[in-house]
Amino acid sequence: MKKKIITSLILAACLAVLGGCSKGDDAAAGKPGEDKKVRLALVVKNIGNPFFDAVHKGWKEACAELNVESIYRGPEQPTPEGQIEIMESLLAQRVDGITYVANDPQSVVNVSKKAMRRGIAVVGWESGIVPESRHVSTEPVAASRIGAEQVQIMAELIGFKGEFAILSAAATMDNQNTWIRYMKEELKKPAYADMKLVAVVYGDDVREKSYNEALGLFKSYPGLRGIISPTSVGLAAAARAVSDQKKIGQIEVTGLGLPSELAEYVGNGACKTFGLWNPIDLGYLNAYVTYRIAQKEITGKPGDEFDAGRLGHYVIEKQEGVENGLIYLGSLFRFDKENIDTYKTVF
Numbered sequence: 001m002k003k004k005i006i007t008s009l010i011l012a013a014c015l016a017v018l019g020g021c022s023k024g025d026d027a028a029a030g031k032p033g034e035d036k037k038v039r040l041a042l043v044v045k046n047i048g049n050p051f052f053d054a055v056h057k058g059w060k061e062a063c064a065e066l067n068v069e070s071i072y073r074g075p076e077q078p079t080p081e082g083q084i085e086i087m088e089s090l091l092a093q094r095v096d097g098i099t100y101v102a103n104d105p106q107s108v109v110n111v112s113k114k115a116m117r118r119g120i121a122v123v124g125w126e127s128g129i130v131p132e133s134r135h136v137s138t139e140p141v142a143a144s145r146i147g148a149e150q151v152q153i154m155a156e157l158i159g160f161k162g163e164f165a166i167l168s169a170a171a172t173m174d175n176q177n178t179w180i181r182y183m184k185e186e187l188k189k190p191a192y193a194d195m196k197l198v199a200v201v202y203g204d205d206v207r208e209k210s211y212n213e214a215l216g217l218f219k220s221y222p223g224l225r226g227i228i229s230p231t232s233v234g235l236a237a238a239a240r241a242v243s244d245q246k247k248i249g250q251i252e253v254t255g256l257g258l259p260s261e262l263a264e265y266v267g268n269g270a271c272k273t274f275g276l277w278n279p280i281d282l283g284y285l286n287a288y289v290t291y292r293i294a295q296k297e298i299t300g301k302p303g304d305e306f307d308a309g310r311l312g313h314y315v316i317e318k319q320e321g322v323e324n325g326l327i328y329l330g331s332l333f334r335f336d337k338e339n340i341d342t343y344k345t346v347f
């Protein structure tokens with residue numbers, strides 16, 4: 001298992017060196033005189049978040065392998081309106097496929113349905129609550145596992161005792177909301193009887209707002225022992241706030257984050273352990289499945305099978321109660337002082 005993770009990360013590191021990232025259309029890799037290329041668009045919550053830069057690296061890598069044109073779009077700020085506008089403009093450009101992670105899944109239902117009616121492949125990633133707004137959904141790992149893991153890490157950090165808070169992204173963001181729902185489920189277990197969730201606050205995936213929300217928690221809850229932040233933006237902000245306010249050891253911070261952003265805080269003890277999947281692989285998988293649907297090789301129904309390049313073979317799974325399916329990327333990793341130096345140069 002460990003060997004597989006390291007191999008995948010080393011490969012990702014090499015690819016990270018090869019691939020830059022840009023805000024707009026990525027250079028087409030085709031030869032002059034070739035037929036019109038398939039065009040696939042990756043739509044993220046906002047531009048400027050290093051997590052999405054990592055997803056984009058894997059996306060571009062797969063697009064190059066598939067010889068398709070890659071488009072990368074996201075609003076300046078992580079707002080629903082910005083994403084709707086972008087998706088409408090992609091429809092007008094008649095792209096062949098769109099993969100999105102929604103700032104508000106409800107807000108993109110109409111434009112996604114319109115895209116599908118026009119024969120465009122639509123893949124929603126970590127945006128599972130509106131199944132009719134995509135052909136298939138890709139998830140890093142089961143949401144229940146992601147939620148439970150963060151509570152388990154927090155419990156270990158604070159000795160299964162004390163008050164803690166959650167610093168999330170935006171209240172409309174379905175991925176964070178789902179993970180928080182599963183955190184609350186995990187907390188019902190007797191092992192956590194002495195831990196108390198005192199607040200859930202929202203930094204909107206904006207650095208300064210997240211930082212200020214963390215400061216607000218320090219003030220409102222003087223006995224606070226921990227913060228879980230299930231967003232890379234929030235986690236880096238919370239770790240920075242704990243460091244700046246000299247609360248290392250008093251308030252423990254964990255959640256989901258990028259080794260490249262958190263290495264400093266693993267080093268100073270503000271965020272000793274945290275989790276994440278491989279965002280480069282997630283982008284790579286998204287491009288493959290979007291391409292397979294755009295090319296009508298599969299429809300996205302449970303049971304459909306496809307090859308995703310270096311990631312291998314995938315079978316689309318059944319999502320309870322809905323017709324279209326779900327794809328799980330693979331593994332959830334834990335990062336700490338033992339492995340952070342290896343991973344911090346990867347993503």
Ligand code: RAM
Nearest residue numbers: 051169230231232233256
């Ligand atoms: C932030 C975003 C993203 C989430 C990661 C963990 O960068 O909210 O959607 O998956 O954190």
